[in-house]
Amino acid sequence: MSPQTGNTVQESPHTPSGASSSSGLPRLGSPAPSFEAVTTFGNIRLEDFKGGWVVLFSHPADFTPVCTTEFLAFAALAPELRKRNVELLGLSIDSPSSHIAWVRNIKEKFGVDIPFPIIADSNKEVATLYGMLMPGESKTETSRCVFVIDPAGIVRAMIYYPLTTGRNTDEIVRLIDALQTTDKHGVATPANWKPGDKVIVPTPSTMEEAEARMKAGYECTDWYFCKKAV
């Protein structure tokens, strides 16, 4: 694909069970829609991230103050995410030249390198595919969306913030930690969970399991509410 031709949407290579990524917006638990996009690191396909986690996020526009604070925060976050096998992938409806100029400006004015690629979604293909444009907010700028995609290419979490409000990047790390803990231990995580806190043991689905649960040595308030350390 030539960079001049813009981004392209591809059929997902994943074959979901009862879910389709090619119709409608991304859904939790369904394959993330495939694409090939022009980025500040060259042409990238979503499949290039297979085997690792991806945080795909959009910002409204280059050279705007809230977005600049977010990029500084995401850049600071990148090393922590890499430790967790997570890559960042930014996006806005701007040209590659705009992205490059903004990244260089951030380096010049704030002394910070942006260590992740940014999709130049000039034709809005990826933004449309992922529902990043909110017509009630803007028809030309993507809202502050975050899609957490797991190593199998499944959408695991989505966060949407309005144009006016910068994201809390600590919450993104917490969310990744929670999802990875869920995958590793087959558990759920309670409100405001942080690594080191006790996790929720999945609720029993039969009377027999409920009886057994109370004798299993977990910290149980009742049969449906049990915690354990991991």
Add this chain to the structure above:
Amino acid sequence: MACINAQGELTESAEKILAALDQPAAPDALAGRTSLPLFRVRSGLREMAEAGLVEAKEGVYALTERGRSVLPARQ
């Protein structure tokens, strides 16, 4: 292309990947050899395959004759 600039020269990341291909390797092994993220290795290999610098057999990449010819001049 990310691996070849407008002047037809290899970019730094492309040079790293080509230099790491002294022995054929899969993308994840090349990511380890180059310290580049796996997605960059995959996208770089795809572009260099299109440019005829590398070729893949069953997921293992190797330099082509053309890839070998550009590499020594760059090292």
